[in-house]
Amino acid sequence: MSLLFVATIIVGALSYYFIRRERRKTRVAELEEKIRVRTKEREADFKWAEEESKKISEEQRKKIGELDFEQLRAALQRGDFTCSEVVSAFYSFALKANENTNAVVLFIRESRKWAAEWDERAKKGEKKPPLLGVPISIKECTSMKGFDQTRGYAASIHKPSEHDAPLVAQLKELGAIPFVQTNVPMSLLSYTCGNSIYGWTENPAKKGRTPGGSSGGESAIIAAGGSLLGVGGDVGGSIRIPAHYTGIAGIKPSHRRFSSKYCTGSVPGRPLINSSEGPMAPSIDTCAEICKLSWSSTWQSDHDPYIPPVLWRQELYEEGKKYRIGYYTDDGWFTPTPGCARVVEEAKKALEAKGHTLIPFHPPDVPEINRLFVCSVCVDGGAYLMGLMENDIPPPVFLKALMPLRVPILIQRLAGFVAGLLGYGRIQKLSKAMARSTSELRSSYAAIEEYRHRFIHEMQKAGVDILLCPANIMPAPPHEGPLHLSCGVSYTAIFNLLDFGAGVCRAGTWSTEDERKLADYPTTDIWYKMAKDFSKDSVGLPLGVQVAAPPYMEEGVLRVLSDIEHALKK
Numbered sequence: 059m060s061l062l063f064v065a066t067i068i069v070g071a072l073s074y075y076f077i078r079r080e081r082r083k084t085r086v087a088e089l090e091e092k093i094r095v096r097t098k099e100r101e102a103d104f105k106w107a108e109e110e111s112k113k114i115s116e117e118q119r120k121k122i123g124e125l126d127f128e129q130l131r132a133a134l135q136r137g138d139f140t141c142s143e144v145v146s147a148f149y150s151f152a153l154k155a156n157e158n159t160n161a162v163v164l165f166i167r168e169s170r171k172w173a174a175e176w177d178e179r180a181k182k183g184e185k186k187p188p189l190l191g192v193p194i195s196i197k198e199c200t201s202m203k204g205f206d207q208t209r210g211y212a213a214s215i216h217k218p219s220e221h222d223a224p225l226v227a228q229l230k231e232l233g234a235i236p237f238v239q240t241n242v243p244m245s246l247l248s249y250t251c252g253n254s255i256y257g258w259t260e261n262p263a264k265k266g267r268t269p270g271g272s273s274g275g276e277s278a279i280i281a282a283g284g285s286l287l288g289v290g291g292d293v294g295g296s297i298r299i300p301a302h303y304t305g306i307a308g309i310k311p312s313h314r315r316f317s318s319k320y321c322t323g324s325v326p327g328r329p330l331i332n333s334s335e336g337p338m339a340p341s342i343d344t345c346a347e348i349c350k351l352s353w354s355s356t357w358q359s360d361h362d363p364y365i366p367p368v369l370w371r372q373e374l375y376e377e378g379k380k381y382r383i384g385y386y387t388d389d390g391w392f393t394p395t396p397g398c399a400r401v402v403e404e405a406k407k408a409l410e411a412k413g414h415t416l417i418p419f420h421p422p423d424v425p426e427i428n429r430l431f432v433c434s435v436c437v438d439g440g441a442y443l444m445g446l447m448e449n450d451i452p453p454p455v456f457l458k459a460l461m462p463l464r465v466p467i468l469i470q471r472l473a474g475f476v477a478g479l480l481g482y483g484r485i486q487k488l489s490k491a492m493a494r495s496t497s498e499l500r501s502s503y504a505a506i507e508e509y510r511h512r513f514i515h516e517m518q519k520a521g522v523d524i525l526l527c528p529a530n531i532m533p534a535p536p537h538e539g540p541l542h543l544s545c546g547v548s549y550t551a552i553f554n555l556l557d558f559g560a561g562v563c564r565a566g567t568w569s570t571e572d573e574r575k576l577a578d579y580p581t582t583d584i585w586y587k588m589a590k591d592f593s594k595d596s597v598g599l600p601l602g603v604q605v606a607a608p609p610y611m612e613e614g615v616l617r618v619l620s621d622i623e624h625a626l627k628k
C-alpha cells in the first residue's frame with residue numbers, strides 16, 4: 059500500500075515536471091516567433107525610413123542638421139523649411155544615430171502624414187503652434203496610440219495602445235511630431251537598456267557602456283544627434299541617470315505636474331513611488347521651454363482632473379534669481395566614484411560665482427530610505443515582476459538579477475543577518491527591504507510619509523530651498539553593471555520617494571585625474587568593488603550633476619540647472 063502511494067507521488071511529480079517543461083517549450087517558441095515577426099517589421103520600418111529620408115536634398119539635410127532646438131523651431135516658424143522636409147531629415151539623423159547605438163525601436167510612420175497636415179494648415183495661413191514641425195522621440199513605454207508598450211516583454215508585442223499619453227498628446231497639439239519610439243530595459247526597473255526583442259542600446263560615447271535606463275533609448279538617440287527632444291519617464295532615476303551617462307539634460311517633475319495617465323510603469327499599483335514623465339534634450343534650456351509651454355495653460359489638468367492646475371511660475375525661473383542651495387557629495391549610503399563628486403564641487407563654485415548661496419546639507423538617514431524605496435518600489439516583494447519575467451524570455455543577466463527575489467523573505471533576512479556579522483552592513487540593510495506582510499508594507503508607507511515631512515523640516519532648518527548633489531555613483535558602466543548594482547540609485551531614488559522635482563544637466567567629463575583617484579576608492583564590500591570596477595577606463599565619458607526641490611518648484615530646479623549648464627558645459 060505504502061509502495062503504491064510512493065509510486066503515485068513519484069509518477070505525479072514527474073508528470074507535473076514534464077507537462078510544465080513542455081508548456082514552457084511551447085511558450086518560448088511562441089514568444090520567439092513574436093520576436094521574429096517584430097524583427098522583420100522593424101527591418102521593414104528602417105527601410106521605409108531610409109526611403110523617406112531621401113525626400114530632401116543633401117544640402118537641405120545638412121542645413122537642418124546644423125540647427126539646435128531653438129534654431130530649428132525658429133526656422134520652422136519662419137517657413138525656412140517645411141515640416142515634411144524636417145521629418146525627412148530626422149529620419150536620416152535617427153538612422154545614423156541608430157547605427158552606433160541601436161536606440162530606435164520603431165519609426166512612427168504617421169509622422170509623415172502629421173507633417174504634411176501641418177504644412178497644409180500653414181499654407182492656408184492658419185496660426186502656427188509653438189512647436190510646429192519639431193520632431194520628437196518617445197520612450198517605448200510611453201503610450202502612443204497604435205503602438206506597443208512592450209517594456210521589453212515579448213508577450214506584449216502586438217498589443218497596441220488605444221491612447222496617447224497626455225504629455226505626448228499635448229506636445230502633438232503644440233505642433234510637435236513624434237517620429238520614433240526608443241528602447242528600454244526589460245521590465246523598466248533598471249538603469250541599463252536592453253531586452254530580448256530589440257537588444258542592447260549602446261552609449262554613443264563608448265561602445266560596451268550603457269546609455270543608462272530606463273529611458274536609455276532616449277538618451278542615446280539624443281546624445282548621438284538623432285533627436286533634439288524626447289519624452290522619458292522616471293521612477294528611481296530613469297530620466298536623470300541616462301542624462302548623466304550620456305551628457306544630455308532631463309527633468310523628472312514631481313508626480314502631479316504632468317499626467318501619467320496611460321503611462322505603463324514597471325510595477326503598476328505602487329502608491330508613494332510614482333512615475334513622472336518628463337522632457338529630455340541636449341540642453342536643460344530646451345527642457346525648461348517644454349515645461350513652460352506645457353504649464354502655460356491648464357491643458358494637463360483639463361485632460362486629467364487628478365493634476366492640479368499649477369501654471370508655470372516664471373518668478374522662480376527668472377534669470378538672475380538667487381537661491382540658497384544645500385549641497386552634498388556623499389549621501390551616506392554609497393560614496394560616488396571620484397569624477398561624480400568632483401563635478402558637484404565644480405557646480406557649487408560656478409553657482410557661487412553666479413551669486414547663489416551654497417550651504418552644506420546632509421540628507422537624513424539615506425540607508426533606511428533605500429530600504430524603504432526598495433520595499434515600496436517592488437510593493438509585493440517582486441511577485442508581479444517575477445510573474446511577468448518568468449512568463450517571458452529575459453536575457454540571462456536579467457534572470458540572474460532577479461535571483462534574490464526568488465529567495466523566500468525569511469531566508470533573505472537570515473542571509474542578511476550573516477552578512478551583518480561579517481561586517482557587510484549595507485547588504486544586511488537591503489536584505490530587510492521586502493515586505494513580508496501587508497502590515498510591514500503599511501509601516502513602510504507610514505515611514506515614507508513621516509520622512510517627507512522630516513526632510514522638508516531639515517531643509518527649512520538649514521535655510522535651503524533647493525539641493526545640489528551627484529546624479530549617480532559612477533560614470534556610464536558596462537551594460538550589465540546596473541543589473542548587479544540595483545542599490546546604486548540612491549542619489550536619484552530619494553527624490554522619487556520625496557516626490558521632489560529633480561533634473562540633471564551635463565557638468566563635465568571623467569578625467570585622467572579621476573581615473574588616478576579611483577585607486578583610493580573604497581572596496582569594503584562587493585557593491586563598492588563593482589562600482590570601482592565599472593568606473594575604470596572612463597576617461598572622456600560625460601558627467602552630470604543633479605538639482606532637486608520640493609514639489610511645484612520645478613522652475614527653480616530648471617533655473618539652477620541652466621546656470622550650471624551655461625557655466626560648465628564644454
Ligand SMILES: CCCCCCCC/C=C\CCCCCCCC(=O)NCC(=O)O
Nearest residue numbers: 246247248292293294295296323324459544
Ligand atoms: C530587471 C531586473 C530587476 C531586478 C530587480 C531586483 C529588485 C530591485 C529593487 C529595486 C531596484 C531599484 C532600481 C530602480 C531603477 C529605476 C529605474 C526607473 O526609474 N524605472 C522606471 C520604472 O520603474 O517605471
